[in-house]
Amino acid sequence: MTIYSSPLIVQRADPYIYKHTDGFYYFTASVPAYNLIEIRRAKTLEGLAHAAPRTIWRKHDSGAMSQLIWAPEIHYIDGKWFIYFAAAETQDFDDNGMFQHRMFCIECDNADPMRSEDDWVERGQIKTPMDTFALDATCFQRDGKLYYVWAQKDPKIFGNTNLYISEMENPWTLKTDPIMISKPEYDWETKIFAVNEGPAIIHRNDKYFLTYSASATDENYCMGMLSIPDNADLLDASNWIKKDKPVFQSDLKEHQFGPGHNSFTKAEDDETDILVYHCRDYTDIKGDPLYDPNRHTKVQSFSWNDDGTPNFGKPLPYNYE
Structure with missing residues (x-):
């Protein structure tokens, strides 16, 4: 088992790593200033730690895309x-x-997404029926159809955000009405803030597993999980089965606090599954945890249980001097 630098990339929250067919890993995440979107790439996961980031989009001076640029995800x-x-x-x-x-969504049709800022075109807001706080979108394909999963506030439901899914007409337009598949309900989802956010999808063992993050972004932050058979109707909320306990959480002994907002990728061998997430190594946060820059990107391999479910283990301790 490969042990990667821990953390892999400092001061990058909400990390997303995509392994492309060109052999490169592409990485993007929230930057501490929340003012731009950058990409870095490398042939190995460890190489991302030393890769130079390239800014491909900057926030507007005013208007809907001018403040607090959060949680970018890159998809092909x-x-x-x-x-x-x-x-x-x-x-x-x-x-x-x-x-x-x-x-919001931006698009690039150049084979090299890092070539120039000018290659990226703004596709605008991805609109949903509720004009409310919405974030953390991801997508996946099944049987030639594209599905969109995100977190959004419903003023009629207790808490900050719920998780929704919809089929897409194209990568920036919903085709079907959103279906709510999860809301904060357990005590570990409602500590300080009632939150379900940061969904991520992995398909294994004839099921889709959807991980998400819950509670406040301090040491209470943790990961929950839903699952659904891969032949079930994705737009029927009753088909999604939710675990009643977190699947990945703080490890006080190793001083790893608030692991979450994860994504998934493959190791260099194209077989080993890798969990990508952010984490802190302290709890004494001054002010709002959201503005504390020290949520660092970490990666670690994980295994699968005999029943076909993922076993994420615990957050690995920091291993730098």
Whole structure:
């Protein structure tokens, strides 16, 4: 088992790593200033730690994409690159006491997504029926159809965000009405804030597993999981089975706090599954945890249980001097 540098990349929260057919790993994440989107790439996961980031999009001076650029994800869909991210027009809270983020998409049809900022075209807001706080979009394909999963506030439901799924008409337009598949309900999902966010999808053992993050972004942050048979109707909420306990959480003994907002990739051998996530090594946070820059990107391999479910283990301790 390969042991990677821990953390792999410092001060990068909400990490997303995509292994492309060109043999490169592509990495993007929230930057501490929340003001731009960058990509870095390398032939190995360890190489990402030393790869130079390339800025491919910057926040607007004003308007809907001018504040708090959060959680970009890079996807390759039908021969083009897409990045999903959340942005707001102000740092003020709305009437529900929430930030005012909405979800957006940019597209690049150049084979090299890092060549130039000019190669990226804004596809605008991904609109949902509710005009409310929304973020953390991801997507996946099944049977030639593209599905979109994200977190959003419903003012009629207790808590900050729930998880929704919809089929897509194209990578920036929903085709079907959103279906809520999870909401904060357990005590480990509702510590300080009632949150379900940061969904990620992995397909193994005839099932789709959807991990997500819950509770406040401090040491209470942890990962939950839903699953669904791969032949079931993805848009029927009753088909999604939710675990009643977290699947990945803080390890106080090793001083690993608030692991979450994960994604998945493959190791260099194209077989070993890799969990990508952010984590802190302290709890004494000054001010709002959201503005503490020391959520670092970590990667580690994980195994599978006899019943076909993932076994993520515990967050590995830091291994640098």
